[in-house]
Amino acid sequence: MTLITNPVLPGYHPDPSILRVGDDYYIAVSTFEWFPGVQIHHSKDLVHWQLLTYPLTRVSQLNMIGNIDSGGVWAPCLSHADGVFYLIYTDVKSREGAFKDTHNYLIIADNIEGPWSDPVYLNSSGFDPSLFHDEDGSKWLLNMIWDFRKSKHPFAGIALQRYDHDRKRLTGPVHNIFRGTELGLTEAPHIYQHGGYYYLITAEGGTEYNHAVTVARSSSLSGPYEVDPENPILTSDREDPSRLQKAGHGSLVTTQDGDWYMAHLCARPAIDDKCILGRETALQKCYWTEDGWLRIENGPYPDWQVTAPNLASHPLPQEDGHDDFSDSRLKLYWNSLRRPFTQDWISLHERPGFLRLKGGESMQSTHRQSLLARRLEHFHVEVETELEFSPEHFQQMAGLIIYYDTADYVYLRVTHHEELGKCLGIIESRHGEYDELLSEEIALPASSTFLKAKIDREQLQFYYSTEPEQWQSVGDKIDIAHLSDDDAKYIRFTGTFTSLCVQDLSGQALAGDFAYFDYRTGEDKDH
Template identity: 40%
Template sequence: MTLLHNPVIRGFAPDPSLVRVGDLYYVATSSFEWFPTIPIHRSRDLAHWEYAGHVRGAVPGDSLAGVPDSGGIWAPSLSWDGERFWMVYSVVRSVGTPYFDVDTYVSTATEAGGEWTPPRRLPSHGFDPALFHEEGRLWLLNLQNDHRPGGRRFAGIVLTELDRDTLSQVADTHLLLQHERLIEGPKLVRRDGWYHLVLAEGGTGFEHGVRVARSRGITGPYDLDDRPLLTSRDDPSLPLQKAGHGELIQTPDGDWVLSHLAARPLQTPDGPRCPLGRETAIQAVTWDEAGWPRLRHGGPQPAVEVDVPTPSAEPEPEPPPAAPDESLGWPWSTLRGYADPSWADTTSRPGWIRLTGRHGPESRWAHSLLARRITEHRAEAEVTVEASPRTFTQAAGLVLRYDSEAYLSLDLTWAEPEGEGQHGQQWRGGGRTVLSLVEREEFGTRRAAVVEVDASAPLTLGVTVEDGRARFWYVRQGVRTPVGPPLDFTRLSDDYGSKLRFTGAMAGIHAVDLVDAAFTADFTGFRLTCR
């Protein structure tokens, strides 16, 4: 047996969809407003995972410009029909409204890290689509959304048969199941003559779980199990919280496992918060005498350590996927579009990344940002920056970001001479080059500190995250010099504020030029250490 330690994919990696192809396992996860779209990881033993590629071109036009925070690509579902991979997913363009404004697409590929076909639109009843392949037939599962006044946003699970070649609808859509408790994320598994409908239950927060229903016929009626397969909602002391959104698969040796999302909270005076976002975990599953799936260790609570079967053979690994650019490929991510050479340049100055400033950090369209996932509650990031801002509309620096209303940034920028108030740019020379520490949260922006610096040479900026606090610093004469007070890192989480949030904290570099979109900043030596 092999011992895995959950989460197996750490940091922002929610809604895992697990599939086995031969001796290899693949997981696809949600990317929301971030690119690359739909990251895919692979493993031979379920315990050790590596990045395997992503669905390039998942969004028509390769742009999610304008989508709200935590919009974009929700809950992709990965499947295998014996010849090729299928990826079905929804692009959600409205969050927190009766209308999700959803477009559901499907793309296929012969290799997970290879070329994916251009997306084709499918019936778009709601988010969380999945495909079920059986004896040459193709079925689309989905959540139904009733946007009307008095309607339920989670109005049941529906099933539509599609023509495999044309992807057109074959017959009427079937309503499989409605339930007074919120259910979503449907997946189908057939075993011993039963169709098992695996459902996400209770939303994506601390009430999350996995519930199973079953039927002798694919179109129902479906009967719900009287108890959850997985949940952590009854024990707030568990290290893995928010456990839910599962998928069942069988190993080559006939064992069963469940992939699911989970989160590792930090305890704060305002309650638990999960700045790392929702992560990917694996549980071992057995089947009881009545034919229902159960966690092998007993009860519905997720385990941190799980024994899974050791592969009987060690197959040759697949070749690593080719990144779009060696410097800006995974683990770098960008917002709402790929890193365009027009604003992210790795060739003009070898060993450096040159960012051209564009919109500000709250833009939904053109923010020049490169970031990486924070995977542990203790982390440190640093980077060396060289730039010469000439106005307060130009800035570049190091940022910890959750979304446009939750970020911390230490930026090299311009400010008036010391003692002079803010009156806009006066264009009379003078002014100072400063480091400005800014804290943005749902209710406004606060400048936590301003420090004058000599920017005639490259300047190293850094941040240390520990015990839920972020301490920013810069290096002066070889010594780390703190900038401002420690800031609350836990606000960069799903659980802070009043709005729906579904992603996770990132650390990265950015540049801003609100007037000319021409100011450039050079970065080198970016380092993110999580432990």
């Protein structure tokens, strides 16, 4: 018996939207302030997954300069009808306080790998939009409704409105079809047809440790919807921390043989409910009861291993964890903050065989950082690089940064000191509070510097060398539990990245050249 091992997309891969077209399965996930927008992963068997493409690659589709932390692309929905792929997504411009500015868009493509169109604006009434294609050919937008008034609950229900594909606009009345259950915080709506009913799948309980999937059904698309008497059908066992946590935000797919599976987000705490990897994607097998309700096999709690469908095994190639920057294009796993890869700040051509980053804004900027990042997808990892950088001022910095967002990061950086000259130190931001972790910075020769970070769950140790493999530790071990959704002044939604970056706060755009980047995983002996 073949098993699916969860999470199928480890590390920061939240809010999955799963789709099958023929023999191909796709999962789209949220990317928030990271560019390019929306990751789409591909599988043939639900066991092996490969990062395939990003549909939002142009500023005309997604302009995130100035977007707040954990803003940007929320909860995409991928669908397919009439030979066309549809992708719905939200670009969140503000989210703290009473108001949320949540602009919803639609793009289309004939091929999953693009080219994808420029966006059609839909509405801004709430987030988590999805597109339902009814059997009669009509198309309907759903999204949660945000209510900022103090006298009301902010999660005000699920909106339904018809989408006119020919006119590229929403049309007709807006129906509030479901106000949720007692769990509250009703979001992430998806509609599926089965056995003569419309089934409305929603996420409730908030996207933390009380997260859940709930179901309601109706014989009419606009309702009223009958609530499943055994809701929630998926949630997490808070009494057993060894199990997957934060399970919720479900999306359904049927196999070629008619089996049903649910993709959902989940999380694995590194220590004390702190999930440094962010929210991940898992799969659960489903079935229908005799009275027509959806159930999770062995549910309602998610399993680490799930029976795979009866499909031929289809392993897919994975990109190498070593990047020597010799290719003309960046590997797919690389991301940037808020802006696309343009020659004014990043280049693989100006110095062939090196990644050149031109110094950008500070680590707390929400505009133009020069930072190239790869997701942290394992609890036990070593990342390593070689840097050539000749700073002439303390405002010029470059190095290896373990980054969550503008408030939380730990940075092994090369800079210039008036007495030491070129030197090495560690900067930390914890909940937005700046600190320098070395009492005395380390003087460096003019030659290149090797930098390494070793991560063991919530513990980080930095190393450096001026000769290959002659590593010396830098400072003490650092607790990085604050690089998580769960250890912040306000709720947030992304995950930890291992990153290369260069800052030049003088505005001269001094460049740093990186010879390679290694991401090496240790054995994850525990979940």
